[in-house]
Amino acid sequence: VAEADIISTVEFNYSGDLLATGDKGGRVVIFQREQENKSRPHSRGEYNVYSTFQSHEPEFDYLKSLEIEEKINKIRWLPQQNAAHFLLSTNDKTIKLWKISERDKRAEGYNLKDEDGRLRDPFRITALRVPILKPMDLMVEASPRRIFANAHTYHINSISVNSDHETYLSADDLRINLWHLEITDRSFNIVDMKPANMEELAEVITAAEFHPHQCNVLVYSSSKGTVRLCDMRSSALCDRHSKFFEEPEDPSSRSFFSEIISSISDVKFSHSGRYMMTRDYLSVKVWDLNMESRPVETHQVHEYLRSKLCSLYENDCIFDKFECCWNGSDSAIMTGSYNNFFRMFDRNARRDVTLEASRENSKPRASLKPRKVCTGGKRKKDEISVDSLDFNKKILHTAWHPLENIIAVAATNNLYIFQDKVN
């Protein structure tokens, strides 16, 4: 598998009609959902490639002799305001605002130039005509409209568009900056976790997000397993949090790797804005924003890995950053695992399921079969033992359609799209 093809981010837009993926090679591929079509009834819901463009290129910081990877870390869509679509894409250092627009008409019948573009001699023009628009093959153009650069010393891990639709935040390991979408030459630093003496560094920022409705509220998670909620109204620099979410560590489960597995890899608000979800290495936790002392739900993603932490440390898998997502109604959450497995938790029914994203196991229109990992003892038929899990097949990025039960799952360089069977 070519490393450049590995998908590094997946994101539906606000309507769910567009699905954007970014890869390690710096490319963005946008899929569009097919419209309902009577002649092809089954094609409703299929996503086909809509646009592909190179968002970021590898760069070299000559001052620091550092190569800047072109890998797309995050894509976030802007709410649609006109016919064009806008998204933000970011690599480690630079955020870009892209405009994706369609062109399906072409003007013909110009006065001053020929159909092939050559200029006509003005003295030969004897009559004037009005150009008319003629249909042409659909062309989707992506153009960079803004480049937000040079504001991050460390690696950007998150971007989040504010509910005011005018500002957005970008977070790196130690700082969070606030931008205005129209202004590229400056940003405000609103969170700074860099200690005066780097020797004392104990904690880094791992993810950040704006509240879906309250434009003054944001949260950011840390490598120590804590989440801080900040209110931008209280002060210009949000170094002092308004709320601090941390679950006390269970002393009985302490190991060499306790700190690593408690590091939060993703934080997501629920659509309602009442809850948020955090993902650490072995679990997902749902928090009520009104209760800081502990989560209201904890779901084990792959607890069978707890005894394998040393091997996972050796092969670097313990540093994998899994993302998580809510469904549109906040009744279910989803996150990825290894062996191309991903997990879904139904919060109301208190059920969870493990599914696999692989070609062999998913024929088009066939239902996914639940999978099970055998943790010890006798392995039943169809179960997989922990030792036969393929740790190179990891699902780090998943996305859920904002309105319907359609999910997008990125398995290395493949994108799987599953949806609920509609009769």
Added chain:
Amino acid sequence: MEFKLEAHRIVSISLGKIYNSRVQRGGIKLHKNLLVSLVLRSARQVYLSDPCPGLYLAGPAGTPAPPPQQPGEPAAGPPAGWGEPPPPAARAAWPEPERPAVPDAPWVGGAEPTATVTGAADAPQGRAADAAEAAWGRVEGPREAAARGAGSPAGGSDAFPEAPQAARRPCACPSGGEDRRGAAAASPGADRRCAPPPSADESPAPPAVCPRKRGAAGVGGGPAGCPAPGSTPLKKPRRNLEEQPGREEDDGAEEMETGNVANLISIFGSSFSGLLRKSSGGGREEEEGEESGPEAAEPGQICCDKPVLRDMNPWSTAIVAF
């Protein structure tokens, strides 16, 4: 006992990760290295606190610069003693893998004057912090640049004496220049660092000397030394240079060990500075050790005479692995 072995293994693995992180694309990942350093510290604590009389506690002192220094750490206790020599296999293995490892490292003809500061050095901001950060990166930078510049592994150690020596001087200097950009406190130390050692003729010696110099100075000029005024960083490299002539003549194999330990140590900061000191520096080291962190106190106590360094075999096995 199993905990100690496990801890040792984890320390080795962690060191390898930090070592490899220098050459990863995209620069040093702060988050991952922070986590690795936390694991390293946990493993070290277990290693030191697990009492095993009669065994070598070769004080891994595996605490890198980033984690906060805990006042309680000196209580982790002076090791039981530097008792028996390690298993002969480990020791015999030491010089061999060391050879191929060293050519891969920058000592061979690495004359690239690129001043590299890998990692997230933060130029416009607070200088003390930047010096610490830059030290992290700075130490690794020239090495990395030199590694890139290194041609073939010099066909064995024969080519060592001349080429690396000549190459090393330009190699070292640009890092000094880089330091000046990064941090005022470190630059005097960097100047001293740039001065080639008085005697560096033996083939294993040049590689060893270079990193050790840089290590100590990086140590002094780096995390621990930077917040303080320059006095501490300045003294360390000077003393190191004085000690070198005597030391090099002693034992080639030993030089290589300490040299490589110095590389890794410099990554972790001042905590290890005691390991590099000889008897003359022992007492002195202790008082400076307090500045650089409680961990330094332990090595200072241990390293009171030469034979001690010879017995740092858990380290050697860790290093051999890379």
